[in-house]
Amino acid sequence: AQKITQTQPGMFVQEKEAVTLDCTYDTSDPSYGLFWYKQPSSGEMIFLIYQGSYDQQNATEGRYSLNFQKARKSANLVISASQLGDSAMYFCAMREGKGDNAGKSTFGDGTTLTVKP
Amino acid sequence: DADVTQTPRNRITKTGKRIMLECSQTKGHDRMYWYRQDPGLGLQLIYYSFDVKDINKGEISDGYSVSRQAQAKFSLSLESAIPNQTALYFCATSDHLRGVPNTGELFFGEGSRLTVL
Numbered sequence: 001a002q003k004i005t006q007t008q009p010g011m012f013v014q015e016k017e018a019v020t021l022d023c024t025y026d027t028s029d030p031s032y033g034l035f036w037y038k039q040p041s042s043g044e045m046i047f048l049i050y051q052g053s054y055d056q057q058n059a060t061e062g063r064y065s066l067n068f069q070k071a072r073k074s075a076n077l078v079i080s081a082s083q084l085g086d087s088a089m090y091f092c093a094m095r096e097g098k099g100d101n102a103g104k105s106t107f108g109d110g111t112t113l114t115v116k117p
Numbered sequence: 118d119a120d121v122t123q124t125p126r127n128r129i130t131k132t133g134k135r136i137m138l139e140c141s142q143t144k145g146h147d148r149m150y151w152y153r154q155d156p157g158l159g160l161q162l163i164y165y166s167f168d169v170k171d172i173n174k175g176e177i178s179d180g181y182s183v184s185r186q187a188q189a190k191f192s193l194s195l196e197s198a199i200p201n202q203t204a205l206y207f208c209a210t211s212d213h214l215r216g217v218p219n220t221g222e223l224f225f226g227e228g229s230r231l232t233v234l
Binding site: 004006033035037043044045047050052091093095097103104105106107108109110 | 148150152157158159160161162165167175205207209211220221222223224225227228230
């Protein structure tokens, strides 16, 4: 069974600084996808970034980058130049690619990020 | 208009009542999912459907049932609501992994907040 671990229940960062949110995963499937989603206090889920298990380079989307270390099974989210609007809950998720679990996503428990002015 | 629409957005009900949460999508995706989020926690998969004739249980299906009325519609029912089903419920869709580079990203509705008294 796949599992996602986010070990930081809460994080603080100063505005304009960078922050790293940790995520480790466990799967026996060689084909999988890793995602980060943002959930502001309003409750909606916003897709941020995706990394495929076979992608050679780390994914980047604007101020978001995913530090993918496959051998360590980690997929940390790096947010550069934090803004007040980045304050939210962040979820790491994994989608397995094959077999009976193909297409289903499993979520971690999330990290609440607070950006301080 | 939202691509994934959930109704109702908020509902307060009493123990023992039957509740239906509805989801419709205009994205043309085959796959639809119902997730539950308890306060401060991640999302847990209740049921999922990969096409109109396919229904599968997720991690926490007890006490829930679903109906996939059409490709665009996927409803979740609580046959006899209980207080520990108080949660935020999300419907989501994803595109089918057809072997082309699509990620399986989840597209979420805005959530249905259910309170069972």
